[in-house]
Amino acid sequence: MLTHDVYDALLRRARSGGADFAEVYVERWRKRALRTVNGGVEEATSSIQLGAGVRMFFGEDVVYGYTNDLGEAALTELVGDLLALRHAGRNGGAGASGTGHAGNAAGGDGAGRPDASGRGGLDLRKLDVGPAIHAPSVAFDRHDKRWRLERLREADAGARIAPEITQVEASLQEVEQEIAVANTDGILVGDDRVRTRLVVHAIASDAQETQTGHGGPGLSMGLELLDLYQPADVGRRAAEMALTNLRARKAPAGSMPVVVGNAFGGVIFHEALGHLLETTAVARNASVLAGKLGEQIASPVVTYVDDGTIPHGWGSTRIDDEGAPTERTVLIENGVLKSYMVDRWGSLLTGYRPTGSGRRQDYTYAPTSRMRNTFVTNGDTPKEKLFEGIERGLYAKVLGGGQVRPGSGEYNFAVREGYMIRDGEIAEPVRGAMLLGKGPDTIKKIVAVSNDQSNEPGMCGSRSGSIPTEVGQPHLLVSDIVVGGEA
Amino acid sequence: MSFKAAKQWLLNEGRRRGLELEVLGSSQRQLEIDAVDGKAADFNLSTRGGVGVRVVVGGKVGYASTEDLAPEALAWTLDEAVENAELQPAGRAALPAGGALGRHDLLDEGLSAELAAKAGAAVELHRGLAQDERVQSIQYARYSEGQIDVELGSTTGVDGSYRAGTAAVIAGLVMREGESVKQGFEYDAKGDFHQLEPGRTALRALDQIGRQLGARPLITGRRRAIFEPQVVGSLLQLLSYALSGKTLAEGKSALAGKLGERIAAENVTLVDDATRHGGLASRPFDAEGTPSQRLVVIENGTFRSFLHNTDTAARTGQSTTGHAKRDYRSTLGVAPTNLILEPGSGISPGDGVLVTDLMGVHAGANPITGDVSVQAMGLETANGETFPVDDFAVSFNLFELLLRVEEVGAEVLERPAAGGGSVVVPSIAVADVSFAGK
Numbered sequence: 001m002l003t004h005d006v007y008d009a010l011l012r013r014a015r016s017g018g019a020d021f022a023e024v025y026v027e028r029w030r031k032r033a034l035r036t037v038n039g040g041v042e043e044a045t046s047s048i049q050l051g052a053g054v055r056m057f058f059g060e061d062v063v064y065g066y067t068n069d070l071g072e073a074a075l076t077e078l079v080g081d082l083l084a085l086r087h088a089g090r091n092g093g094a095g096a097s098g099t100g101h102a103g104n105a106a107g108g109d110g111a112g113r114p115d116a117s118g119r120g121g122l123d124l125r126k127l128d129v130g131p132a133i134h135a136p137s138v139a140f141d142r143h144d145k146r147w148r149l150e151r152l153r154e155a156d157a158g159a160r161i162a163p164e165i166t167q168v169e170a171s172l173q174e175v176e177q178e179i180a181v182a183n184t185d186g187i188l189v190g191d192d193r194v195r196t197r198l199v200v201h202a203i204a205s206d207a208q209e210t211q212t213g214h215g216g217p218g219l220s221m222g223l224e225l226l227d228l229y230q231p232a233d234v235g236r237r238a239a240e241m242a243l244t245n246l247r248a249r250k251a252p253a254g255s256m257p258v259v260v261g262n263a264f265g266g267v268i269f270h271e272a273l274g275h276l277l278e279t280t281a282v283a284r285n286a287s288v289l290a291g292k293l294g295e296q297i298a299s300p301v302v303t304y305v306d307d308g309t310i311p312h313g314w315g316s317t318r319i320d321d322e323g324a325p326t327e328r329t330v331l332i333e334n335g336v337l338k339s340y341m342v343d344r345w346g347s348l349l350t351g352y353r354p355t356g357s358g359r360r361q362d363y364t365y366a367p368t369s370r371m372r373n374t375f376v377t378n379g380d381t382p383k384e385k386l387f388e389g390i391e392r393g394l395y396a397k398v399l400g401g402g403q404v405r406p407g408s409g410e411y412n413f414a415v416r417e418g419y420m421i422r423d424g425e426i427a428e429p430v431r432g433a434m435l436l437g438k439g440p441d442t443i444k445k446i447v448a449v450s451n452d453q454s455n456e457p458g459m460c461g462s463r464s465g466s467i468p469t470e471v472g473q474p475h476l477l478v479s480d481i482v483v484g485g486e487a
Numbered sequence: 488m489s490f491k492a493a494k495q496w497l498l499n500e501g502r503r504r505g506l507e508l509e510v511l512g513s514s515q516r517q518l519e520i521d522a523v524d525g526k527a528a529d530f531n532l533s534t535r536g537g538v539g540v541r542v543v544v545g546g547k548v549g550y551a552s553t554e555d556l557a558p559e560a561l562a563w564t565l566d567e568a569v570e571n572a573e574l575q576p577a578g579r580a581a582l583p584a585g586g587a588l589g590r591h592d593l594l595d596e597g598l599s600a601e602l603a604a605k606a607g608a609a610v611e612l613h614r615g616l617a618q619d620e621r622v623q624s625i626q627y628a629r630y631s632e633g634q635i636d637v638e639l640g641s642t643t644g645v646d647g648s649y650r651a652g653t654a655a656v657i658a659g660l661v662m663r664e665g666e667s668v669k670q671g672f673e674y675d676a677k678g679d680f681h682q683l684e685p686g687r688t689a690l691r692a693l694d695q696i697g698r699q700l701g702a703r704p705l706i707t708g709r710r711r712a713i714f715e716p717q718v719v720g721s722l723l724q725l726l727s728y729a730l731s732g733k734t735l736a737e738g739k740s741a742l743a744g745k746l747g748e749r750i751a752a753e754n755v756t757l758v759d760d761a762t763r764h765g766g767l768a769s770r771p772f773d774a775e776g777t778p779s780q781r782l783v784v785i786e787n788g789t790f791r792s793f794l795h796n797t798d799t800a801a802r803t804g805q806s807t808t809g810h811a812k813r814d815y816r817s818t819l820g821v822a823p824t825n826l827i828l829e830p831g832s833g834i835s836p837g838d839g840v841l842v843t844d845l846m847g848v849h850a851g852a853n854p855i856t857g858d859v860s861v862q863a864m865g866l867e868t869a870n871g872e873t874f875p876v877d878d879f880a881v882s883f884n885l886f887e888l889l890l891r892v893e894e895v896g897a898e899v900l901e902r903p904a905a906g907g908g909s910v911v912v913p914s915i916a917v918a919d920v921s922f923a924g925k
Contacts (some may be wrong), residue, residue, distance in 0.1 A: 019689075028555070032567075034574070037737060041575045041816055048553040048560050061528040068535055068554040082532055089520055089606040145574050167738060203739070210741075211855050251860075253707050253880070253923030284659050286624040288668065323519040356895070364535060377592065403847035407624065407661030407670030410847035411848040412862035412880070434851045434880050436862040484851070484860045484880020484923040 001026045001191075002052075006072050007182040010054065010079055015184055017083035018065075019056035023183040023345075025321065026052045026070065027363050032066070032140070034148050035171035036143060036250055036285070039156045042169070051363035054079055058086060064366040091101060098391060124182055127189040129318040129325070133311045136194045136222025138176055138473040143223060148172055151198075151231045158232030159202045164246060166210075167203040168235065172196070173218075181323035189323040195314065195468060196225040197457065200235050204242035211248070211431065213241025218457035219312045219470070241398065241417050244429045251418060251433030251485030255391035258435065258481045259386050259421065264399055264456040266375050266471035269304060271404040272411040272439030274425040277331055277339075278369040278460065279346025280463055281406035288409045288440050289337065293352075297337045298443035301379050301476075304332040306341055308372035314457035315372040315469040322358035322367050330356045331374075343369040361465025368464040375472030379449025386448055386477040393421040393482055394433060401458070404439065412484075433483035450475040490514060493538050493556040494640055501642055507543035507582045508565075509641040511774060511815050512536065512887060520606050520630045521611035526607035536636075539815030542568045543582055547575035548798075550818045581643075583797045583807075586774040588639070593769060597679040598632050598652050603631050605654075608685045612656050615689025621697055623668070626659035628689075632680070637770075645776035653767055653903070654680040658692040664700040669864075671696040671844065676903045678765050699843070699864050705924035710867075711839030712881065712920040716862075716900035720910040721848050723757075723826050725885055727908075728854035730784060731821040732799030732810070739855050739884055742790060750790045751889040754831050755762035757785040757796060761809065761824035767901065767909035768824040771808025774813035779824070782808050788890075794821050812906070826904070827911040831895025834916045841866040841873075842881060857885035860923075879924030885916075891917050 007024055014022030029049040035042045051068035052075060065082045068076055146165050153171040173196070180190040187307035197218030215238040217229040251441050260268055273289075281287035289297060298304070308326035310316050317326050322344050342350070345368045358367035386396070395418060403414025415433040417444050455472030488496065494510045514536030521529035539552035542565070549572025551564040565830030613628035634652035639645055655676035662669050673692035677683055714722065734740040742750060751757075761779035763769050772778050775797060783791050796811030796819055797802070812822035844864040851861035860882040867876045896913035904910045 042737070044549060044571035044574050045818055046551040046564070046571060047816055048555050048564065049816075050553075050560075061523065063530040064531075065532040066535065067533065068537065074629070078532070082530065085518075085530045085532055085602065088602045089530055091781065145570055149574055183747075212853070212855065253882070253921070255925060284624055284626060286626045286670075317801040364533065366531070401847075401850040403850060405670040405846070408668045410670070410846065410862070410877070412851060414847075414850045414860075432858050432860050432882070434847075434860045434862065434882075436880055437878070482878055482880070483880060484862065 001028060001178065001180050003192050006075065007124060007151060008186060010075055011182065011184050013076065013079045014056050017325060019058060021057040021184055023055045023181065023322065025179065025181050025363060027179040030176045030238065031171045031174070031364065033171060034145065034152065035169065036149070036152045036156060038167060039153050044145070049362060053363040053366065054082060055366050056082065057345070057348065062345060062366065066363050075150050103234070103483065114228060122441060125186055127187050129189060129191055132317070134193070134220040134316055136224065138223040140176065140222060151226050155198065155200050155235035158235030160202060161236055161239050162243055164204040164206055164243060165202055165239050166205045169201040170235065171199045173192035179321065181321070183323060187320055187323050190319060191319050193220065193317060194222055195220050196222060198225065198229060198231060198234055200238040202235070202238040202242040204239070204246040206246060209246055211242050211245035213238045213245060216457065218314045220314060220316050221312045244417055245431045248429035248431035251394070251415070251430035251483060253485040255480050255482050257303055257390050258478050258483070259393065259395045260399070260476055260478060261397040262452050262475045263454045263472055265396065266455070266456070266473035267399050267402055267413055267458065268435065269376055269473065270371065270374055270460070270471040271402040271413060272409065272442050274371045274374050275306065275404050275462065276406045276439055277341055278340045279340050279352065280368040282340050283346050283349040287406045292337050295337055296335050297440065298332055298335040299446040300335040301449045302332055302335050302443060302446055303377045304374070305330050305377055306372055306374040310373050312371045313470055320356045320358045321360045324354055324356040324358065326356045326372065341371060343367055359464060359467050361467055364429040365464040368462070369468055370462060370464060371460060371469045373455055373470035373472070375453060375455055375470070376452040376474065376476065378453045378474050381448040383450040383475045384430045385451060386450060386475055387421055387426065388424050390421045390424055395419040395421050395426050396433070396435060408437040411439050430485070432485055436483050436484055437481050442481060445479045446476055447479050448477045489554070490536055491638070493561060494638055496523055496558065496561055496583045496643060497540060501542070506569070507642055509541040509582050509621040509645065509775065510538055511813060512638040513635055513688045513815055515635045517633045520609045521626045523608035525610060525613055525617065525913060527609055537815045539813070540564060540568050541582070541819065542572055543580050544569055544572040546578040546580050547572040548578065548580045549573070552815045580798065582641055583775055583777070584643045585641065585645030588645065588772050588776055590647070591649035591771040594634060594650050594652040598634060598654055599662040600680045605632070605680065607653065608656055608683060612643065612658055612685035612689050615686045616658055616660055616692060619693045619697070619803070621662045621664050621700065622660055623663040624661040626661065627657060629657045631655045631657060639776055647772060647776060649771050651770060653678055654683055654837060655690050655814055656683050658689060660692060660696060662696050662700060667697050667700045667702060669886055676767055678767065695843070698866065699875045699877065702864070702877035704878035705840070705867060705876040705922055707922065707924050709919050709921055711837065711916065711918045711925045713834055713841045713878065713914055713916045715841065715843050715914050716896070717902065718842050718845055718911045719828065719912040719915055720902050720904060721845050722885060723828060723910050723912060724904055725848060725852050725854055725859070727823045727826065729857070730823070731792050732793045732795035732803060732805065733821045735793050736799045736802040741855065741857055745790050748790055749788050750886070751785050751788045752892040753788040754895045755788050755889060755892055756829040756835055758783055758829065759823045759825065759826060759827045763825045766825035767903050768907060770824065773811040775811040775819065777807050777809035777811060779809050795822060822906055823908050825909045825911060828913060830897050830899050832911040833897040834894045834914055838868050838870065840876065840922060841868070859883055879922050882921040882923060886918055893918055
């Protein structure tokens with residue numbers, strides 16, 4: 001999006017200022033969102049987002065800056081300011097006297113350093129990122145806003161399956177993102193990304209209670225999403241969940257066996273395991289799973305994969321946000337830790353092979369190691385067998401969002417649709433359950449994995465912002481988890 | 488095109504097209520310095536700004552925004568806003584009439600310290616943390632500052648601007664003692680760099696996280712709970728969903744129809760005050776130009792007011808309270824500013840659980856129903872002996888809990904809150920709360 005000469009000049013300036021590595025990331029987004037409440041438009045927005053981020057490494061130290069002025073002068077000033085900061089801050093931080101806070105970058109120890117390439121300059125090679133396997137087949141300009149509104153009204157109508165459904169909220173989000181990355185390794189690479197998501201929230205109420213249900217399919221594609229997922233079906237499913245919760249009793253509290261549902265059930269491992277395998281957590285020894293490659297860290301029935309190459313996957317891209325090709329990474333095979341998710345900085349610190357896992361919400365974040373589409377693979381226990389022999393347990397059919405502290409592995413997440421298991425059978429619905437525990441304990445307690453793996457989209461928030469990821473798994477049984485409910 | 492030129496371009500173009508148009512522009516400059524191994528190592532410097540428009544076409548409202556200030560992008564933005572407005576059902580919306588609001592500088596010299604001193608703050612924080620042997624990993628020891636410039640103008644006469652900013656130190660760390668590992672973070676934010684005390688923040692972080700080491704699983708049961716101020720802050724943020732006029736207008740507020748009624752214990756008085764001197768979320772006017780004021784939300788347990796912008800006020804037959812919230816990228820919303828729970832006469836000691844931290848409030852709480860079941864950490868006192876506890880969840884309904892507040896602490900903690908607000912909060916004590924653990 002910038003000219004070749006501008007990338008070249010910025011990267012050279014960074015190198016001559018002492019940076020060991022420098023990267024320029026540029027992007028432009030076009031976003032639209034439409035939201036209805038009870039079929040009426042509640043929110044319709046459109047935006048253009050545009051900006052550039054400059055990152056430099058000095059040894060293991062990272063300097064990052066961004067601006068949404070893409071003029072050459074503004075970008076050159078940003079690189080200069082960052083170099084000045086680095087030099088002044090280093091000197092000032094070293095002692096109380098602060099003798100070095102003049103901010104004279106040219107006088108710093110890296111001044112005049114020649115380009116390390118030895119070729120007399122950067123030779124930016126435009127990389128081929130392969131076929132556009134995630135490209136949309138129904139482009140956003142194929143239909144107007146009225147057409148979109150009608151699709152959302154179908155979702156609303158689909159949810160009206162009982163008089164208890166008092167409110168339906170439906171939204172359509174569509175984004176187009178164009179990115180370019182150039183760095184001092186001499187690469188220049190770009191990607192176009194298109195994503196669409198439909199989200200429906202249904203609220204069911206009776207005289208005593210109000211409960212909710214939801215559904216939210218999303219993929220890397222255009223408006224063909226609404227052919228794959230008929231809005232009326234998505235609405236109906238959200239309403240069914242709300243009605244189930246309305247007749248549910250409060251969940252019991254205590255420790256018990258839990259069968260976790262497939263698809264979004266995988267959020268348990270996203271939180272309890274995935275985040276602990278990002279080098280962001282591993283590098284500074286802030287993950288309980290640091291330094292455990294080759295060790296048996298999970299039950300042997302667990303194989304866990306992070307795959308950014310699934311065609312049209314919500315978390316798929318052709319390159320990551322550092323310009324590296326995306327790949328399929330086996331993280332855990334039969335319970336043995338095989339790989340972390342490694343970005344460039346993480347690789348620098350740990351020495352692990354980069355896995356194309358550098359991701360960021362947008363130009364306002366430096367990339368860090370993040371998940372893409374992460375899931376537990378199929379096992380060989382039929383789903384019905386998972387429930388056998390459980391006297392009293394919880395079937396966590398649909399999970400909501402959660403949270404983890406990678407340092408201690410403590411996680412928690414909400415059960416959005418749950419049922420008691422009694423004498424091996426799925427019994428009455430329960431609501432308000434929260435699963436909690438320590439990830440490294442939980443993954444050892446998985447006793448059986450079924451064979452109905454599927455994935456669902458979500459937004460994952462972490463150090464480099466909120467990014468689209470898929471979570472997934474087949475149905476599986478954990479021998480015991482603490483369920484937070486009503487004591 | 489410059490930021491101000493873009494605003495003028497849009498207002499001129501809006502007038503030419505006969506639109507009712509409001510332009511909100513803002514630009515934010517941020518600096519972060521992370522200390523690693525006792526030295527300032529990682530730096531982050533950024534500038535981000537843009538303009539957002541709100542148009543009213545035949546009583547219907549539309550929004551769009553851009554960070555690209557080229558004329559084509561500005562024209563696209565105006566076109567999209569008009570299209571978005573035309574999608575709406577027939578409406579009677581209007582932009583609020585306004586006048587000159589003046590130019591305000593709330594930041595003054597607050598961030599004018601030398602860069603070296605700011606880097607020194609991160610280093611002092613790091614050194615303070617590193618002195619404790621139980622620290623296994625320092626994830627971040629950070630100095631962070633932000634400055635925002637806001638410009639507001641409309642074809643109905645609103646015209647004003649202000650500048651505000653804060654400086655903060657933030658610590659994130661993992662501590663270990665034997666097999667027990669705990670992770671947490673601590674921060675302090677002020678309107679003036681010189682009010683920060685990184686050494687004290689480090690000590691507080693070590694105390695807050697260190698006291699949880701060696702925790703035993705809590706046994707399931709009902710007990711008296713004392714919620715520490717930072718936990719009360721999380722609960723107030725949850726409550727603010729029901730207090731929002733937007734939630735009310737959308738039919739989702741559990742507090743609908745309860746104005747003038749008892750919704751909390753008599754010792755609960757809640758105020759939102761955007762004019763609080765030195766408040767972290769103070770501002771001279773809200774996002775549509777309504778001047779800021781001090782608002783009593785709950786007075787001795789009685790519900791006095793929702794928080795409104797002009798739109799939610801009109802839709803619910805109430806008056807705006809000056810709580811319009813918007814940045815250039817978002818649509819008009821409602822948000823608290825400095826949310827203050829007035830301190831009480833103090834908390835008496837006794838058996839029960841001191842809840843020190845909640846995890847996953849966004850996942851484990853339903854803001855519509857008020858049902859909360861979240862993972863917590865704390866200190867249990869039983870038979871006069873106090874020890875740390877973990878692996879448990881605390882469950883309650885927020886609205887019932889408010890009515891059952893027995894005691895309110897005498898000391899308050901001031902903290903930034905999600906979405907740019909702040910909370911000023913004491914502890915509260917509540918009897919007979921459900922704890923689920925072992």
